[in-house]
Amino acid sequence: MTRDKWIRFRKSIEKALPLPMLLPRLTLLLALVGMTMPASAAIDPPPEPKWAIVIHGGAGAMARGKLSKEQDRAIRIALAGALDAGARILKEGGSSVDAVEAAVKVLEDDPNFNAGRGAVLTYEGGISLDAAIMDGKTRKAGAIAGTTIAKNPISAARKVMTDSPHVMLSGTGGDAFVTEMGLETADQAYFETPERRRQLEELKSKDGAWFDKEIKYGTVGAVALDTQGHVAAATSTGGLTGKRWGRIGDSPLIGAGTYADDRACAVSATGAGEYFIRVGVAHEICARVRLKGEKIVPAATAVMAEVKALGGDGGVIVIAPDGQIGWSFNTPGMYRGGRDSTGRERIAIYGDE
Numbered sequence: 001m002t003r004d005k006w007i008r009f010r011k012s013i014e015k016a017l018p019l020p021m022l023l024p025r026l027t028l029l030l031a032l033v034g035m036t037m038p039a040s041a042a043i044d045p046p047p048e049p050k051w052a053i054v055i056h057g058g059a060g061a062m063a064r065g066k067l068s069k070e071q072d073r074a075i076r077i078a079l080a081g082a083l084d085a086g087a088r089i090l091k092e093g094g095s096s097v098d099a100v101e102a103a104v105k106v107l108e109d110d111p112n113f114n115a116g117r118g119a120v121l122t123y124e125g126g127i128s129l130d131a132a133i134m135d136g137k138t139r140k141a142g143a144i145a146g147t148t149i150a151k152n153p154i155s156a157a158r159k160v161m162t163d164s165p166h167v168m169l170s171g172t173g174g175d176a177f178v179t180e181m182g183l184e185t186a187d188q189a190y191f192e193t194p195e196r197r198r199q200l201e202e203l204k205s206k207d208g209a210w211f212d213k214e215i216k217y218g219t220v221g222a223v224a225l226d227t228q229g230h231v232a233a234a235t236s237t238g239g240l241t242g243k244r245w246g247r248i249g250d251s252p253l254i255g256a257g258t259y260a261d262d263r264a265c266a267v268s269a270t271g272a273g274e275y276f277i278r279v280g281v282a283h284e285i286c287a288r289v290r291l292k293g294e295k296i297v298p299a300a301t302a303v304m305a306e307v308k309a310l311g312g313d314g315g316v317i318v319i320a321p322d323g324q325i326g327w328s329f330n331t332p333g334m335y336r337g338g339r340d341s342t343g344r345e346r347i348a349i350y351g352d353e
Helices: 003-016 019-033 069-091 096-108 153-163 171-180 194-204 273-279 281-292 296-310
Strands: 052-060 129-135 141-147 168-170 220-225 231-237 258-260 266-271 314-319 325-329 333-340 345-350
Touching (some): 069 345, 096 153, 096 231, 129 258, 141 171, 141 258, 168 171, 231 258, 273 296, 296 325, 325 333
Parallel strands (some): 141 168
Antiparallel strands (some): 129 141, 258 266, 266 314, 333 345
16 A cells, blocks of 8 residues: 555545544555555654764774773763763754864864864974865865964864965965964963873884874864755864975875765765875765765775775764765774754764774
8 A cells, every 4th residue: 555545545544534433444454455554654754953063083992991980081072072062053043063173173173082182292392283174165274284283273274274375285374364363372381291202202113113003093073964965074183293395295185184065975084094085085985975975984984984995094084965974983992972953963983982
């Protein structure tokens, strides 16, 4: 029986029988014809979220037992705080761009993550920060690479998007832009933590060491969907411990570590940047969604498999205009969390969560 026929039949029965007599007969009828009825005729689908946000604080070797109870708790509190900041904007009808900037700023201000305060140190012992943001509605984007003074690099990246004719600024020019725009700045003492100094010294003590094998890619990021149906992505990082020669990873590169397109999805990545650049991870995921019609998580998983095949690791968070949210990573763990207007919420660290 088709759905239209079922509705007409039900209405005719309702006219003929009072409700007390109708209910038992309907129960029997449903049992008899349920196998042929469309599922939507019997059970309404869950409501689609009006807004949603997903965040990450990096991927890497954070397996169970690697973090102390205190570290585990602090990370989860920070992730919840970032979700709160972004969700507050989305609940009030704010834009996805505002939401991802607000969420990332919370994580930049927390020394537990490799972004803003608490960023890793370069080989020379300095600070070099990268960030990018993208609006899926217009595909406008802004990025900054190698800034040494922006207290919140993600806000500097947004300023590049809104107040300059460019997409990316770097180095001393980027710092000059930060100053000219009147953004809040900070010195080396604000960004550096004793733990980051220790990590650098340990790395430099190893002959021929390029990367920390126990690395936790503490890059932070957020993707969001607002009530107008638009998506956005933002990513911020201090890069790799001991990076040299002005190295820039995937985070500030539009299409590699950050991408947003209302026709597909929004992506923020974290991991071994050189591999994410070679694969073009963020754009590749969006292309699979837009051109092949794939769901976001299978698309992300397929692209992360490409990264793994080349020898890289890390993870991504993804969100689509229809409310799909998720993540994919090939490391023991990834700091991550998500929340939407239907009440769904999840905060996790380890791969088995």
